[in-house]
Amino acid sequence: MRTVMVIHPEFDRSWPFAAVRFEQLFRQSGELEVIRLETGSASRVGDVVRHPETVTRLISLQVEITRECVLRFSALEEAVIESTYQSAEPPSEIIETLREQNIQWYTQPTEGFWGQSVAEFALALTLCGLRRIPQTHHEMISSLDPWNYDSPDGVGRPGSRGFQFGDDSRFANGTIEGKRVRIVGAGNVASRYASFVRMLGADVAAWDPYAAEPCFHRAGARKEWHLDSLVLDADIFAPMLPLTPQTREIVTADHIRSLPKGTLVVLATRAEICDMKELRRRVLADEISLAADVFDIEPLPLNDSLLGRHNVVHTPHNAGRTKEANYRYAENLYLQFRKL
Structure with a gap:
C-alpha cells in the first residue's frame, strides 16, 4: 500500500491548514509520501511522482492532471483529485478515466466543512x-463619551438612555x-x-x-x-x-x-x-x-x-476560514478512504 499526496501552493493559499491535517491523519494509519510543488509550477501529477505504477492511494491538491497521468497510475485504487478552488471535482475527462480504470475517487459531500x-x-x-459592540469598542479609543449614559439633557425618561444601557x-x-x-x-x-x-x-x-x-x-x-x-x-x-x-x-x-x-x-x-x-x-x-x-x-x-x-x-x-474548517475539509475526505 503506497500513499502519495501532491500539493500545489495554490491549494495552501486557499486552505493553509488542510494539507497539513491530511498529512497528520494519513501518518497515523501508515506511511505517506508528500510532494510539494514550487510556486508557479505547471508540473503534472504524473511527472512528479516517481514510479506512479506502484501508487495505490493518491491525493492531488490543485495539481494539473491529465488522462495520461491517470493511466500511469496503473495500481491506483483510491484518489482525491481537487482541481481548482471553484470546483472540488476533477474535470469530466478525468472522472471518465477514473471510472474506466475502476478507481474510487472522493470529493466533498457538502460544504459542511x-x-x-x-x-x-x-x-x-x-x-x-x-x-x-464594535461601535463602542472603536469609540472608546478616541473618546470618553461611551462611558456617559446620561440622556442628552441629563433628565431620565422611560425608554431612554440610562446607566449602563448603551x-x-x-x-x-x-x-x-x-x-x-x-x-x-x-x-x-x-x-x-x-x-x-x-x-x-x-x-x-x-x-x-x-x-x-x-x-x-x-x-x-x-x-x-x-x-x-x-x-x-x-x-x-x-x-x-x-x-x-x-x-x-x-x-x-x-x-x-x-x-x-x-x-x-x-x-x-x-x-x-x-x-x-x-x-x-x-x-x-x-x-x-x-x-x-x-x-x-x-x-x-x-x-x-x-x-x-x-x-x-x-x-x-x-x-x-477557521483552522477548524480547514481540518474538517481534510477530515471529510480522509474518512472516505478505506481503512486497511
Missing part, C-alpha cells in the same frame, strides 16, 4: 449588531432571548445558526424550499411555508442560502420593504441572495440595521456608505 465556523460567526455578528432603541437590541429570529435556509449554516439562537431563547422560524423536512427538526425551527409571511414579524432576519442562479435575489425588494422597522439583518453566507439595492436603501435611511460579513461589492470601497455607520457591523468576508 465550514458550516460550524460560519454559523458561529453569524451568531457573533448577531450579538454585535444587537449590542453595538443600546440603540431605534433598532433590534438587547438579548437574543425573546427575539423573533426569521431565517431563510435550513442547510449546513442555517440549521446550526437556528439551533444556537433557539438555545438562547429566541422564537425561530425558517423558510427553505430546497430543504428536506428533517433539516427543520435538526435546526429546532418552525417551518414557515411562505417567505412573504416569514419577513412580516422579524426582529432578526438572517438570509442563509447558498448563491445559485435559483437563489439570486430570492429575497426580493418587496420582502426587504416588508421587514419591520428596526429589524437587524444578518448576512453571513452570500449577500446577493437579497435585493441589495433595497437593503442598502433601508439601512442608509436608518430604517433597519445590518450585521454583515458578505456584501454585494467586495472588497467594499473605503468610501462605501455602509462603512462606519452606527447601525452597521461589518467584517471582511472571513466567517468560514
Whole structure:
C-alpha cells in the first residue's frame, strides 16, 4: 500500500491548514509520501511522482492532471483529485478515466466543512449588531463619551438612555432571548445558526424550499411555508442560502420593504441572495440595521456608505476560514478512504 499526496501552493493559499491535517491523519494509519510543488509550477501529477505504477492511494491538491497521468497510475485504487478552488471535482475527462480504470475517487459531500465556523460567526455578528459592540469598542479609543449614559439633557425618561444601557432603541437590541429570529435556509449554516439562537431563547422560524423536512427538526425551527409571511414579524432576519442562479435575489425588494422597522439583518453566507439595492436603501435611511460579513461589492470601497455607520457591523468576508474548517475539509475526505 503506497500513499502519495501532491500539493500545489495554490491549494495552501486557499486552505493553509488542510494539507497539513491530511498529512497528520494519513501518518497515523501508515506511511505517506508528500510532494510539494514550487510556486508557479505547471508540473503534472504524473511527472512528479516517481514510479506512479506502484501508487495505490493518491491525493492531488490543485495539481494539473491529465488522462495520461491517470493511466500511469496503473495500481491506483483510491484518489482525491481537487482541481481548482471553484470546483472540488476533477474535470469530466478525468472522472471518465477514473471510472474506466475502476478507481474510487472522493470529493466533498457538502460544504459542511465550514458550516460550524460560519454559523458561529453569524451568531457573533448577531450579538454585535444587537449590542453595538464594535461601535463602542472603536469609540472608546478616541473618546470618553461611551462611558456617559446620561440622556442628552441629563433628565431620565422611560425608554431612554440610562446607566449602563448603551443600546440603540431605534433598532433590534438587547438579548437574543425573546427575539423573533426569521431565517431563510435550513442547510449546513442555517440549521446550526437556528439551533444556537433557539438555545438562547429566541422564537425561530425558517423558510427553505430546497430543504428536506428533517433539516427543520435538526435546526429546532418552525417551518414557515411562505417567505412573504416569514419577513412580516422579524426582529432578526438572517438570509442563509447558498448563491445559485435559483437563489439570486430570492429575497426580493418587496420582502426587504416588508421587514419591520428596526429589524437587524444578518448576512453571513452570500449577500446577493437579497435585493441589495433595497437593503442598502433601508439601512442608509436608518430604517433597519445590518450585521454583515458578505456584501454585494467586495472588497467594499473605503468610501462605501455602509462603512462606519452606527447601525452597521461589518467584517471582511472571513466567517468560514477557521483552522477548524480547514481540518474538517481534510477530515471529510480522509474518512472516505478505506481503512486497511
